[in-house]
Amino acid sequence: MSSNTLNLVITGVGGQGQITLARVIAEAALLRGVNAIVAETHGLSQRGGTVIVHVRLGEVEAPLIPPGTADAILAMELIEAARYAYYLRKGSIAVVNDYLVPPPLPKIEVPSRDELLGIVRSYSDRVVLVPATHEALRIGDSRVANMILLGAAIKSNIFKDFIDFSSAEEAIKRVLGRAAKPNIEALHRGADLAK
Amino acid sequence: MLGNVAIARGFLEAGLQFAAAYPGTPSTEIVEALSTASRVLGGKPYVEWSTNEKVAVEAALGAAIAGVRAVATMKHVGLNVAADPFFSSAYLGVSGALVIVTADDPWMWSSQNEQDNRWYGLHAYVPVIEPTGAQDAKEAARLALSYSEKYKRPFILRTTTRIAHTRVPVDTGEIPLEKLEPQGEFIKDPSKWTLVPQYARRKRLELLDFWDKVSEELADFPLNSVEGSGDIAVVGVGIGYRYAKEAISMLGAQDKITLFKVSTSVPLPRALAEKISSYDTILVIEEGDPVVEMQLKTVLQELGSRARVYGKHGKPLLPRYGELGLEKVVSALSTVLGIEPPTWAKEPPKPSGQKLPPRPPVLCPGCPYRGFFYALRRAVNKLRLKPVYSGDIGCYSLGVNPPFYVQDTIIEMGGSIGAGNGFSHVLRGDRDIVIAIIGDSTFFHSGVPPLINAVYNKAPLLVIVLDNHTTAMTGHQPHPGTGVLAIGEQVEPMSIESVARGVGVEKVLVADPFDVKDSETKLVEALRYVKENKKPAVLVAKGACILVALRTAAKNGIRPVPYRVNLEKCTGCGICYTAFNCPAIYRRPDGKAEIDPALCTGCGVCAEICPFKAFEPVEEPNPEWFKIMRTARPVY
Ligand code: SF4
Numbered sequence: 140m141s142s143n144t145l146n147l148v149i150t151g152v153g154g155q156g157q158i159t160l161a162r163v164i165a166e167a168a169l170l171r172g173v174n175a176i177v178a179e180t181h182g183l184s185q186r187g188g189t190v191i192v193h194v195r196l197g198e199v200e201a202p203l204i205p206p207g208t209a210d211a212i213l214a215m216e217l218i219e220a221a222r223y224a225y226y227l228r229k230g231s232i233a234v235v236n237d238y239l240v241p242p243p244l245p246k247i248e249v250p251s252r253d254e255l256l257g258i259v260r261s262y263s264d265r266v267v268l269v270p271a272t273h274e275a276l277r278i279g280d281s282r283v284a285n286m287i288l289l290g291a292a293i294k295s296n297i298f299k300d301f302i303d304f305s306s307a308e309e310a311i312k313r314v315l316g317r318a319a320k321p322n323i324e325a326l327h328r329g330a331d332l333a334k
Numbered sequence: 335m336l337g338n339v340a341i342a343r344g345f346l347e348a349g350l351q352f353a354a355a356y357p358g359t360p361s362t363e364i365v366e367a368l369s370t371a372s373r374v375l376g377g378k379p380y381v382e383w384s385t386n387e388k389v390a391v392e393a394a395l396g397a398a399i400a401g402v403r404a405v406a407t408m409k410h411v412g413l414n415v416a417a418d419p420f421f422s423s424a425y426l427g428v429s430g431a432l433v434i435v436t437a438d439d440p441w442m443w444s445s446q447n448e449q450d451n452r453w454y455g456l457h458a459y460v461p462v463i464e465p466t467g468a469q470d471a472k473e474a475a476r477l478a479l480s481y482s483e484k485y486k487r488p489f490i491l492r493t494t495t496r497i498a499h500t501r502v503p504v505d506t507g508e509i510p511l512e513k514l515e516p517q518g519e520f521i522k523d524p525s526k527w528t529l530v531p532q533y534a535r536r537k538r539l540e541l542l543d544f545w546d547k548v549s550e551e552l553a554d555f556p557l558n559s560v561e562g563s564g565d566i567a568v569v570g571v572g573i574g575y576r577y578a579k580e581a582i583s584m585l586g587a588q589d590k591i592t593l594f595k596v597s598t599s600v601p602l603p604r605a606l607a608e609k610i611s612s613y614d615t616i617l618v619i620e621e622g623d624p625v626v627e628m629q630l631k632t633v634l635q636e637l638g639s640r641a642r643v644y645g646k647h648g649k650p651l652l653p654r655y656g657e658l659g660l661e662k663v664v665s666a667l668s669t670v671l672g673i674e675p676p677t678w679a680k681e682p683p684k685p686s687g688q689k690l691p692p693r694p695p696v697l698c699p700g701c702p703y704r705g706f707f708y709a710l711r712r713a714v715n716k717l718r719l720k721p722v723y724s725g726d727i728g729c730y731s732l733g734v735n736p737p738f739y740v741q742d743t744i745i746e747m748g749g750s751i752g753a754g755n756g757f758s759h760v761l762r763g764d765r766d767i768v769i770a771i772i773g774d775s776t777f778f779h780s781g782v783p784p785l786i787n788a789v790y791n792k793a794p795l796l797v798i799v800l801d802n803h804t805t806a807m808t809g810h811q812p813h814p815g816t817g818v819l820a821i822g823e824q825v826e827p828m829s830i831e832s833v834a835r836g837v838g839v840e841k842v843l844v845a846d847p848f849d850v851k852d853s854e855t856k857l858v859e860a861l862r863y864v865k866e867n868k869k870p871a872v873l874v875a876k877g878a879c880i881l882v883a884l885r886t887a888a889k890n891g892i893r894p895v896p897y898r899v900n901l902e903k904c905t906g907c908g909i910c911y912t913a914f915n916c917p918a919i920y921r922r923p924d925g926k927a928e929i930d931p932a933l934c935t936g937c938g939v940c941a942e943i944c945p946f947k948a949f950e951p952v953e954e955p956n957p958e959w960f961k962i963m964r965t966a967r968p969v970y
């Protein structure tokens with residue numbers, strides 16, 4: 140698609156903060172005068188199911204990203220990264236939380252971390268792995284993992300000119316209000332991790 | 335702004351005075367936003383969560399008859415529940431305004447079916463306004479309310495998931511604060527407000543007149559427009575317009591196409607249809623059923639036009655199921671243009687061939703239902719019963735999955751007790767028993783009439799009410815059992831046990847779902863009672879939705895302590911990750927259990943069910959937490 144748009148797929152397991160992540164990205168883009176459309180999934184997906192959020196920035200009309208055309212994927216979990224990697228186009232980037240949540244189903248076969256990453260690599264030339272949840276737990280709040288991933292993604296240049304650290308910080312303040320401080324710290328932690 | 339919030343804003347800008355709803359995805363946030371507004375504005379407009387959609391429409395209709403500007407919002411299947419008053423409302427008309435919002439859910443992201451409620455508009459003679467996206471949802475809502483006020487007739491505002499749950503920037507206008515206060519007045523006039531045959535017949539004729547008139551006048555609806563001047567007509571209906579617009583620019587086909595933006599899908603305005611029929615090639619892009627396509631074809635036929643209409647009929651270019659997508663619209667448009675579609679549209683890449691484990695939604699870690707379902711399976715095994723689990727809609731629907739399998743049928747809201755009545759009278763054999771499982775909100779929605787039926791007709795069934803003190807699945811709205819109104823005012827909570835006793839259930843028990851032993855004992859008692867007495871029994875299991883409990887704890891500065899596995903005690907029996915199945919617990923390669931501290935909520939139930947006492951808290955938990963877990967209610 141054209142260079143004045145950015146198609147971004149955000150995935151993970153329900154409850155990992157994908158919708159907040161998408162809202163922060165959209166808000167950050169709007170702050171810089173870039174149009175944004177965020178299509179969310181709700182309802183049952185909140186309960187530990189697979190989640191996909193479509194974020195489209197720039198000159199866009201339709202809410203959903205067609206498979207094979209996403210410029211980047213931000214994945215909060217490895218199985219979900221592999222599941223939705225087919226949305227990516229050639230030359231795209233995958234920013235993936237190095238964290239695996241086995242589906243809680245009795246007798247389930249879970250592929251290994253390396254197998255899952257292999258699938259992501261078969262769709263994307265550039266995979267940035269970030270230990271976001273581990274880092275978040277180390278800091279003491281697993282909920283900020285999404286902002287760690289965002290920091291790493293901005294550092295990896297997936298947002299072109301649409302978003303930078305200062306617009307992201309401002310967006311976090313607007314979206315998260317009182318909880319902004321630890322999230323902004325997490326954002327910068329993510330940037331360090333992506334170095 | 336979320337599409338649903340934009341709709342709420344549009345209603346407020348139009349001077350909304352009364353809103354009623356039952357929550358349902360993807361409609362819920364409309365009334366959530368309105369109740370927030372009402373709280374800020376001191377109770378104006380009046381906003382309520384009704385016990386079900388039928389009640390919501392009845393209440394809104396009553397208000398509108400009394401001259402008030404009213405809306406009732408619901409998900410698509412909610413309109414089935416409300417169909418009866420809805421059809422009557424078309425005959426009666428209103429003296430204020432009445433808009434019914436139906437949020438359709440193509441591809442059933444969180445619904446039991448996919449249904450296009452524009453048919454209801456055609457069926458009941460109620461005009462349907464469809465915004466083309468979250469961008470103009472606000473304007474569509476505002477206009478729907480003011481058109482309803484102008485014609486004194488109900489209007490439908492139809493959205494789909496991608497309008498309701500899409501976030502885009504929206505410009506806002508003024509809210510006329512002085513107009514939000516409802517000041518109803520009922521003027522008696524039986525010939526106007528009673529549908530006895532002599533009056534209803536006259537109203538039928540008036541309704542048909544109105545339909546002709548509105549078919550003419552809606553052509554100028556402000557959200558309808560025409561773009562471009564090419565030889566091919568593309569009709570973009572509702573969200574279909576957004577897909578059409580982007581597809582046209584992607585294919586660089588601006589010069590070849592005239593794009594009709596249609597926001598009045600029912601009735602399709604006559605003048606608009608005539609304009610479209612002057613083209614030889616027409617492509618209709620709409621989400622759901624071919625409702626506009628069909629109306630358009632009727633007009634074409636009357637006009638003797640030979641235009642080719644592409645859409646969802648005949649050799650369809652677009653499917654009659656699921657959501658629209660750019661790839662679908664781009665390839666349909668390419669066919670009409672006679673060009674090769676780009677590869678991503680023609681052959682969209684497939685998911686990887688490698689097998690990935692499915693991830694169905696599951697009960698949250700720490701959900702009270704998990705321990706209870708575990709106890710239920712044990713009680714049933716102990717008594718060697720073969721139950722039919724008559725299920726319902728709510729978080730507990732997830733009990734359909736392994737390892738519990740405690741939902742054999744899921745029909746609709748309230749269907750568990752209703753169908754349970756049927757099962758209980760026809761099942762033969764002594765081991766069969768009917769267990770109807772329903773949530774607290776669903777019980778109030780439509781569980782009471784079938785419970786009355788069970789008592790009256792002596793249906794031998796056990797009704798389990800899983801009471802987590804909220805409507806959890808849609809995001810924690812209050813209901814009559816919670817003791818709070820939509821705008822936050824405290825009221826006397828209604829007790830499910832008293833309702834059950836009040837309608838004549840003789841055996842009513844209460845269990846603590848976080849106490850697996852207690853639950854099992856009470857279940858055994860209740861099941862025995864039903865078997866022996868051939869009468870219904872009700873068991874209420876009370877424990878807070880863990881998401882609410884966690885929030886309450888955080889507010890009070892209490893940190894739930896996660897649990898861990900003592901690997902020396904763990905024998906790898908697997909009960910916790912196969913039969914109990916908490917998502918925070920998984921199997922290590924050596925078969926022993928492990929807890930993911932990022933997921934564990936510290937409910938402690940694993941410690942009860944492990945036969946080897948292998949689970950222990952990481953540190954001494956705060957006893958307050960265990961109290962909160964059982965009693966927390968959402969704060970509004
Ligand atoms: S939302 Fe609440 S009730 Fe629903 S599964 Fe989670 S904890 Fe259970």
Ligand code: SF4
Nearest residue numbers: 916934935937938940
């Ligand atoms: S305490 Fe045990 S049962 Fe409760 S959430 Fe944690 S691991 Fe699951």
